[in-house]
Amino acid sequence: MEPILQIKNLTHTYGIGTPFQRSAVEDMSFDVYEGEFLGIIGHTGSGKSTLIQHLNGLLKPTAGQVLLAGKDIWAEPKKIRDVRFRVGLVFQYPEYQLFEETVYKDIAFGPANQGKTGDELDRCVREAARLVGIRDDQLDKSPFELSGGQKRRVALAGVMAMEPDVLILDEPTAGLDPAGRENLMANIRDYHRNKHKTILLVSHSMDEIARNVDRILVLKGAHILMSGTPAEVFTRAEELLSAGLDVPQVTRVAMALKQRGMDIDPAVYTVEALEKQLLALRKGGAVC
Amino acid sequence: MSAIIETKELRFAYPAEEGGEPVFALRGVDLTIEKGGFVVVLGHNGSGKSTLAKTFNGVLLPAGGKVYVEGMDTLDENLLLAIRQRVGMVFQNPDNQIVANVVEEDVAFAPENLGVPTEEIRRRVDDALKAVGMSEFVTHAPHLLSGGQKQRIAIAGVIAMEPACIVLDEATAMLDPIGRQEVLGTIHRLNREKGITVILITHHMNEAEEADRVVVMDDGKVAMDGTPKEVFTRIDELRSMGLTTPDTVDLLDRLRRDGVEVPLDALTVEECADAIAAALG
Numbered sequence: 001m002e003p004i005l006q007i008k009n010l011t012h013t014y015g016i017g018t019p020f021q022r023s024a025v026e027d028m029s030f031d032v033y034e035g036e037f038l039g040i041i042g043h044t045g046s047g048k049s050t051l052i053q054h055l056n057g058l059l060k061p062t063a064g065q066v067l068l069a070g071k072d073i074w075a076e077p078k079k080i081r082d083v084r085f086r087v088g089l090v091f092q093y094p095e096y097q098l099f100e101e102t103v104y105k106d107i108a109f110g111p112a113n114q115g116k117t118g119d120e121l122d123r124c125v126r127e128a129a130r131l132v133g134i135r136d137d138q139l140d141k142s143p144f145e146l147s148g149g150q151k152r153r154v155a156l157a158g159v160m161a162m163e164p165d166v167l168i169l170d171e172p173t174a175g176l177d178p179a180g181r182e183n184l185m186a187n188i189r190d191y192h193r194n195k196h197k198t199i200l201l202v203s204h205s206m207d208e209i210a211r212n213v214d215r216i217l218v219l220k221g222a223h224i225l226m227s228g229t230p231a232e233v234f235t236r237a238e239e240l241l242s243a244g245l246d247v248p249q250v251t252r253v254a255m256a257l258k259q260r261g262m263d264i265d266p267a268v269y270t271v272e273a274l275e276k277q278l279l280a281l282r283k284g285g286a287v288c
Numbered sequence: 289m290s291a292i293i294e295t296k297e298l299r300f301a302y303p304a305e306e307g308g309e310p311v312f313a314l315r316g317v318d319l320t321i322e323k324g325g326f327v328v329v330l331g332h333n334g335s336g337k338s339t340l341a342k343t344f345n346g347v348l349l350p351a352g353g354k355v356y357v358e359g360m361d362t363l364d365e366n367l368l369l370a371i372r373q374r375v376g377m378v379f380q381n382p383d384n385q386i387v388a389n390v391v392e393e394d395v396a397f398a399p400e401n402l403g404v405p406t407e408e409i410r411r412r413v414d415d416a417l418k419a420v421g422m423s424e425f426v427t428h429a430p431h432l433l434s435g436g437q438k439q440r441i442a443i444a445g446v447i448a449m450e451p452a453c454i455v456l457d458e459a460t461a462m463l464d465p466i467g468r469q470e471v472l473g474t475i476h477r478l479n480r481e482k483g484i485t486v487i488l489i490t491h492h493m494n495e496a497e498e499a500d501r502v503v504v505m506d507d508g509k510v511a512m513d514g515t516p517k518e519v520f521t522r523i524d525e526l527r528s529m530g531l532t533t534p535d536t537v538d539l540l541d542r543l544r545r546d547g548v549e550v551p552l553d554a555l556t557v558e559e560c561a562d563a564i565a566a567a568l569g
Contacts (some may be wrong), residue, residue: 044434044464149333175380175461177332177491179530204464246465249494249535249557256561262569271535275542282548282568 003031003067004165004198005055005087010064012050024050026222027064032166032200037192039209039230040202042219043244048202051219052168055200056087069165085114088164092171094155095148103129103146103154104139110162128161129154131194132187149180153187160191167191168200173208185212206240207248210269218243235267250274292358292453292485293321293344293375299352300339313339315508316353321487323452326479328496328516329489331505332530340505341457341489345375358452373402376446380458382438386430391422391441394430398449409448416444419482420474436467440474447478453485454478460490468492493520493534497555504529517553536560543567 012025025047032038042048053059054066057073057080066073073083088110091097100106104125111124129139132153138146143154152172159167172188173181189212192199203209209216210230218226218233220243226233233240237247237255247269254266254274263281268274300314313336321327331337342348343355346362357374360367376398379385388394395413404412417423420440425433430441439459446454456475460468472495479486488495496502502519504512506529512519520526523533523541533541540550540560554563 043466044436147334175458177530178493178532179332244466250539252557253536253539253560253564256557257564257569260561260565260569262565271538271542274539275546278543278548278564278568279546 001033001035004034004069005032006065006067006070007031007051007054008065008067010051010054010066011062012054012059013062014050016062023062023222025054028222028224029064030217030224030227032198034165034198035196036215037199037201037213039213039216040200040219041204041206041209041216041245042225043204045221046219047222048219049170052089052170052200052202055166055168056089057083058089085162086164087166087168088159088162089168090156090159090170090172092174093152094159095151098143098151098155101142102140103134103143106143106154107139107157107161110158114162124161124163125157128157131160131191132157133183149176149184152176153184156184156187163195164197166198166200168202170202171204172201173203173205181208188212204246206245206251207269210234210248218245220244230269231267234269237266290323291320291356292323293319293487294356295319295340295343295350295353296356297353298340298343298350298355300336300343300348301351313508314343317508317510319503319510319513321453321485323485324479324483325501326476326486326499327488327501327503328499329487329503329505330491330493330496330531331511332491335505335529336508337489337505338457339508341377341455341487344453344455344487345372345377347377373449374451375453375455376449376451378439378442378446378454378456378459380461382435382442382462383431385442385445386438389429391417391428391430391433392426394441395444395448398445402449412448412450413444416447419447419478420444421470434467435463436470439463439467439471443471443474443478447484451484453487455487455489457489458491459488460492460495468495491531493532496520497534504531516555520555521552540564 007028007030010025010028011023013023015021040048054061068083098106107125107128108121111121134153143151173184201213216230216233217224225243237251240247250271251269254264254268257264258266264277295317298314298317301310301312304310329337346368349363355362357371360371362371386394387397392413395416396409399409399412417426420443422440430438460471475486478484496516499516502516503510520533520537526533536555540552543550548567550563550567554560
């Protein structure tokens with residue numbers, strides 16, 4: 001697989017020359033591969049937001065580079081707009097950014113700015129709406145008539161409709177109830193499956209990340225603390241806890257069982273996986 | 289114990305959109321909240337839980353039925369000021385409820401408006417900031433604080449009013465795990481040490497583990513009401529209302545179906561591990 005994004009020795013320092021000088025991202029390097037579903041997790045202040053704002057050129061590195069398909073995104077600063085079409089960023093609480101008269105026009109805003117017109121524009125809008133579960137009859141409504149969860153879907157569709165190579169989602173499920181969270185994640189998984197596009201999912205929820213992504217980057221204090229598959233990352237659950245991250249309750253149960261002397265691998269993040277381990281243990285126990 | 293908040297046949301509807309029907313958010317709620325309790329209200333989006341919270345100090349007024357705060361009717365306009373001094377609210381977005389440029393001024397806002405004497409305000413602000421663990425930030429600018437810190441300032445602003453009850457309407461929804469822990473730790477301590485009644489509206493199941501009582505709202509009505517152990521073991525009902533169960537209960541339920549003899553109500557991680565270790569260890 002080819003890397004679509006390469007982050008090389010990226011540093012971003014706020015307030016240079018003031019008493020508040022602080023590096024939010026420090027000498028960070030990693031690759032993001034084409035078609036990958038990558039999770040980024042870290043608590044507030046770990047550098048997540050600063051990092052993702054570099055990936056579509058909203059922030060300029062203090063040092064280091066961001067390469068998109070092998071090319072430095074700042075090689076031609078005047079073409080940074082193209083980078084923003086190719087790397088779509090959905091901010092936290094995007095429903096506050098809706099502004100158009102109708103849902104259709106709101107979703108069409110991005111792709112129309114890309115120069116899409118006529119049938120192509122129509123196809124992009126309808127496809128994106130379908131992917132996030134917005135019905136055809138809702139397209140002519142004012143976005144402000146929709147519920148909070150539906151507004152968020154419209155905002156997401158507006159970025160998906162630009163068909164970016166990389167879609168970055170900053171806490172897409174924050175503030176939704178459990179059913180709403182699972183629904184929206186299912187839409188995002190569908191988009192990934194159908195479009196084979198790269199997705200970066202930023203979240204506080206280890207649970208949500210672990211259940212959805214191929215690979216996790218764990219950030220701590222402006223650096224990458226860990227990188228690996230969910231299973232690899234969860235073998236270091238104690239480190240995750242000490243980094244201020246919330247591991248799933250089932251992982252904490254597994255850790256507590258191990259402390260009680262049971263032969264349990266604590267690197268689990270689903271109830272099903274721990275159930276399996278416990279049942280295997282029971283069968284093994286019966287033989288003894 | 290006496291009641292701090294009592295609702296009787298409480299109904300509420302949001303006004304109709306042009307040409308549409310009014311939206312009924314509360315369809316007859318009878319609830320009594322005892323003084324000194326720690327009550328968690330759960331429910332999916334649209335279940336009516338936030339609407340209910342907003343009726344507790346007269347932000348929203350009943351369309352039918354009554355809400356009494358220490359016996360005072362929220363429909364009596366002359367009592368609203370007194371009611372709001374007794375029941376304080378903390379909302380979801382920390383950035384929407386901070387009014388001043390300096391932490392201590394923000395916390396002093398309510399007592400100043402109540403006409404509390406200056407020395408008394410000083411004492412209350414210092415006490416309130418101490419209670420939420422933010423004393424060292426007294427002269428800081430609120431906008432430079434983290435989300436969890438801002439919510440603790442908002443809570444301090446409510447405490448400075450010396451209310452009998454604090455209602456937190458999804459006040460942890462926008463916070464990260466650390467911020468959430470800060471806020472939860474703070475309100476549990478206020479409940480324990482100052483005897484302040486806490487009503488916590490949330491959809492995070494795990495915030496309900498340590499509550500005295502859990503009320504589940506569904507379709508504008510109280511669907512369940514009991515201790516966390518009583519409520520969270522009603523797995524099928526919870527799921528049918530779009531809510532999840534804690535991982536611990538889910539795991540214990542699966543093990544029971546597999547024929548392992550474990551109780552269903554070992555809610556916390558430690559209880560759950562003890563129960564499983566006893567059965568299989």
